[in-house]
Amino acid sequence: MENLLILILNATLVSSIMCLADRINHGVNVLIKRSFCWHCGHNLKWYDLIPVFSTILTRGHCRYCQKKFGVHYAIFEFLGALIGSLLFSDTTTWITAYLLFFLALEDWHNERIHSDILMPWILYLFIQNWGEPKLLLTCLVITISILLVHYRQAMGKGDIPVLLVLTLISTTQSFALSLLIASTLALVRLKIRQVKQLPFVPFLYIGWLVVTLIEKTLIISHL
Numbered sequence: 703m704e705n706l707l708i709l710i711l712n713a714t715l716v717s718s719i720m721c722l723a724d725r726i727n728h729g730v731n732v733l734i735k736r737s738f739c740w741h742c743g744h745n746l747k748w749y750d751l752i753p754v755f756s757t758i759l760t761r762g763h764c765r766y767c768q769k770k771f772g773v774h775y776a777i778f779e780f781l782g783a784l785i786g787s788l789l790f791s792d793t794t795t796w797i798t799a800y801l802l803f804f805l806a807l808e809d810w811h812n813e814r815i816h817s818d819i820l821m822p823w824i825l826y827l828f829i830q831n832w833g834e835p836k837l838l839l840t841c842l843v844i845t846i847s848i849l850l851v852h853y854r855q856a857m858g859k860g861d862i863p864v865l866l867v868l869t870l871i872s873t874t875q876s877f878a879l880s881l882l883i884a885s886t887l888a889l890v891r892l893k894i895r896q897v898k899q900l901p902f903v904p905f906l907y908i909g910w911l912v913v914t915l916i917e918k919t920l921i922i923s924h925l
């Protein structure tokens with residue numbers, strides 16, 4: 703029963719964060735209470751908003767205007783419920799996963815993020831890690847990032863707080879592996895899409911999530 707509640711909580715959180723990101727990305731007031739169809743504007747009923755199931759039952763179409771909005775909502779909600787439940791026992795990682803998920807959605811959509819929301823979290827992680835050797839790595843990451851942003855224009859300044867969070871929350875090896883996965887995936891996408899730049903936060907997020915999930919799975923399998 704407890705596991706089911708955790709699963710429902712995570713599916714609902716993923717759904718809410720996607721809704722929040724959608725509204726911010728489209729410049730819609732986040733305080734409007736009811737969710738609505740982006741095509742016809744019809745207010746959605748509670749049964750249109752059940753994570754995973756509503757999208758499957760309507761096959762990714764609006765119930766009122768039949769416009770297709772896609773099944774990616776259900777896929778994200780399903781994966782989010784599973785991953786969020788797996789990370790739930792590690793509160794710091796769990797909160798980080800949701801913060802970065804929101805920023806990854808923002809970056810993917812308009813290549814700009816509200817990275818300021820990470821500042822209190824960075825401060826908290828900094829205090830938590832006070833005296834740890836990884837603070838040296840953190841300083842190194844800040845220095846390299848500033849150089850890359852201001853002198854090479856190789857990445858956006860919004861990437862710096864995300865990199866800081868990843869440095870503070872990961873071991874040095876995990877951070878290096880996350881960065882390797884993120885950079886490889888980003889390079890593949892640059893090659894495939896034949897573009898010169900892309901939003902990097904989603905790739906950093908995927909890289910970190912893959913490494914974190916492998917670590918958690920290994921820990922569970924050793925228990």
Ligand SMILES: [Zn+2]
Pocket residue numbers: 739740741742743744764765766767768769
């Ligand atoms: Zn509609």
